[in-house]
Ligand code: SF4
């Protein structure tokens with residue numbers, strides 16, 4: 023201690039990284055509960071198993087890199103990655119799918135790049151994209167929501183056995199119709215019906231968005247607002263993303279014709295919109311840092327999200343939109359360096 | 375209500391001011407021994423004018439100002455000077471510095487002093503001189519000599535005079551108590567400064583809104599004085615000079631510039647009272663209000679303490695328990711620095727002594743990785759990007775650091791406070807700033823030595839040329855002799871000697887030589903002729919001399935040259951010219967030569 027000089031500031035703020043991560047975990051609860059209610063125990067089973075894999079992978083990586091286990095495991099960041107990835111995956115995923123995704127996220131996307139704070143890409147989203155590209159079938163077989171379910175919902179025990187034995191093991195899953203296309207899918211495939219008719223024909227649509235999904239979205243919105251109130255992140259990136267998504271979907275709503283991309287409300291409350299806005303886009307490590315940078319970063323994600331959803335090859339696009347913007351984040355940062363006190367307004371690169 | 379502006383960022387650390395603002399200011403009394411560092415201000419340290427054993431009175435100057443940016447130091451009580459030596463002083467690095475130590479005699483006897491009856495009748499220069507002679511330097515922060523700050527140039531129009539009653543650092547209540555108890559003195563001082571600075575627009579006292587009692591007291595005292603009391607929302611670091619200026623006027627001090635450039639002068643409250651007492655009563659700055667606070671002290675309060683009192687004296691008065699303290703801080707928890715010793719004295723800038731318990735200020739936790747959450751950037755009052763600067767500082771990328779305006783960082787600590795990963799960001803910035811400054815100085819030094827090196831190179835070349843010429847001359851002379859044309863040679867030699875004298879004179883001034891060389895397209899020819907002549911003359915002279923005479927002459931000549939070089943060196947040193955090094959070198963060489971020559975002479979004599 024004698025050699026270690028303590029310099030100002032002596033006071034430290036109330037927040038620490040572990041606390042931030044804990045709060046993020048806490049904030050996922052309403053959304054996860056909504057998902058779990060609508061899509062069954064498969065969601066929770068996903069999360070628990072993913073968390074276990076994540077901790078094991080993190081411990082392995084730390085041991086290999088000769089880092090103190092307790093200090094780094096205690097920052098909860100691996101858990102957050104696991105939960106985020108598990109939430110993004112379809113419920114009732116097989117164990118190996120989760121293990122590959124989480125393992126890739128932690129070992130490759132995070133630790134290979136130097137660990138916490140050094141990863142240029144959001145690990146959960148990297149894991150997700152790797153899975154989506156490698157196992158497109160498994161990654162797009164979504165369970166139907168409770169309301170559209172003809173038979174009995176699978177119980178907890180069923181969900182666990184699905185995890186290890188595969189979906190075929192459970193009678194309920196053998197019946198066709200337990201899985202179904204997501205609302206985003208259906209909307210995209212549609213090119214003959216007016217939105218209104220489509221809504222009536224397909225059971226997957228709820229009041230405003232996808233059935234079940236709308237509640238999950240509202241849950242994640244609530245969690246996000248909680249985090250905002252705790253000043254875990256600022257409003258800039260998520261709100262600007264939601265705003266740009268609203269704007270662009272309004273622009274292409276086309277009065278609800280058969281070519282319509284869907285209403286703004288539909289987009290806001292379908293798929294992983296809110297989850298992405300408050301839990302993925304806000305990932306500090308991989309986003310832009312200045313206020314202006316965050317606004318631009320969020321807005322571009324919103325636009326990309328819509329473009330990929332409506333015209334791209336994938337039904338939902340949070341992961342792609344975010345990863346693409348992870349690439350661009352340093353550039354955004356470069357051009358949005360704020361004006362320092364007592365300096366002339368920063369020169370735009372064009373001025374020189 | 376007047377409009378106030380907001381600053382970017384800022385944080386809201388717990389204020390913790392109630393602990394120390396409950397009790398009235400009380401005198402800390404006279405300690406046995408007082409220690410007066412010669413440098414309690416920014417600028418040249420003062421020079422002692424007392425001797426050990428000398429008796430001094432309270433308020434007597436014991437060290438006088440040296441140069442323009444400097445202030446004198448006064449004895450704060452009567453007693454005897456017992457030492458002038460290195461003592462530990464309050465400094466972040468825990469270093470020792472020259473101090474005058476006084477043993478108090480307990481009589482507290484004042485030196486004769488008197489104030490100015492009507493300061494409006496005295497001219498500005500005299501007022502400034504009084505302020506300077508009273509040893510007043512900014513008591514809030516760095517300790518910049520007040521007379522220098524107030525002595526604005528005539529071409530600078532000052533619109534706004536601001537008094538800084540912000541005191542945004544948690545725990546500190548020295549200015550708060552000053553406002554509550556001595557509002558009249560503050561206003562009286564403010565009036566003097568208003569008269570001195572003559573702001574064309576307004577005079578404002580800015581106070582954070584967490585000091586309602588202080589604001590009320592000031593408002594009452596300021597009635598009818600044209601001085602406006604402005605309160606604004608509490609936020610750290612509103613009290614930074616630049617931040618306060620932005621809050622009150624919306625103006626920004628240009629980077630690297632002074633407030634006067636935007637028509638503003640800013641003064642600390644403690645300083646203002648000191649100026650009032652100096653002008654009104656002729657009292658120099660010998661005491662100040664210091665907060666003693668923290669859970670390791672039983673009693674938290676403000677003391678009026680004599681400058682030079684050791685910290686231990688204050689701690690004793692406050693019931694300090696060392697066991698309970700996690701560290702000892704001079705200043706507040708955001709910008710104060712850790713003290714390494716309890717013997718360091720209170721100086722002009724000591725606004726707070728903090729002895730926190732481990733619960734209040736826990737020992738630092740290990741830093742975690744930066745998660746780029748941007749909370750630091752959000753907190754920075756200067757709109758810097760602390761996390762980027764942190765990466766650059768770790769990578770020692772100084773150019774990028776400068777491009778990110780590291781030099782504008784005011785080291786307020788808001789970023790470190792906000793950082794959830796507990797990264798000691800400010801520590802990195804301080805280190806990098808020091809490195810950058812060092813690099814710049816090194817660059818200047820390198821440039822200087824380059825110039826010096828080139829000069830030396832030139833000299834060597836010139837000498838080479840001369841030697842070459844001499845050799846040629848010898849050859850020529852030999853040829854001339856061979857031709858038997860001795861008569862002509864002599865005539866030449868006389869003329870050459872004259873020329874040589876001229877050339878020698880010129881050679882002492884390289885610039886002139888350079889100029890002449892430039893003017894003369896064929897210098898070599900002349901130099902050669904000159905050298906030939908010299909060689910001839912020498913030869914002739916030598917041939918008519920005995921060996922002994924020749925050796926003696928050599929010794930004498932060397933002696934003369936040595937004296938001359940010494941003289942030159944002395945003037946060079948006095949002027950601080952950069953030829954000092956070269957001259958020292960030459961001197962050393964000459965000394966060796968002289969010893970050699972003497973030896974040769976002695977040898978010769980012994981032989982005969
Ligand atoms: S507050 Fe700390 S962790 Fe967050 S970006 Fe700044 S330095 Fe990194």
Ligand code: SF4
Nearest residue numbers: 754783784786787789
């Ligand atoms: S210490 Fe420097 S970088 Fe940090 S908040 Fe203060 S001014 Fe900004």
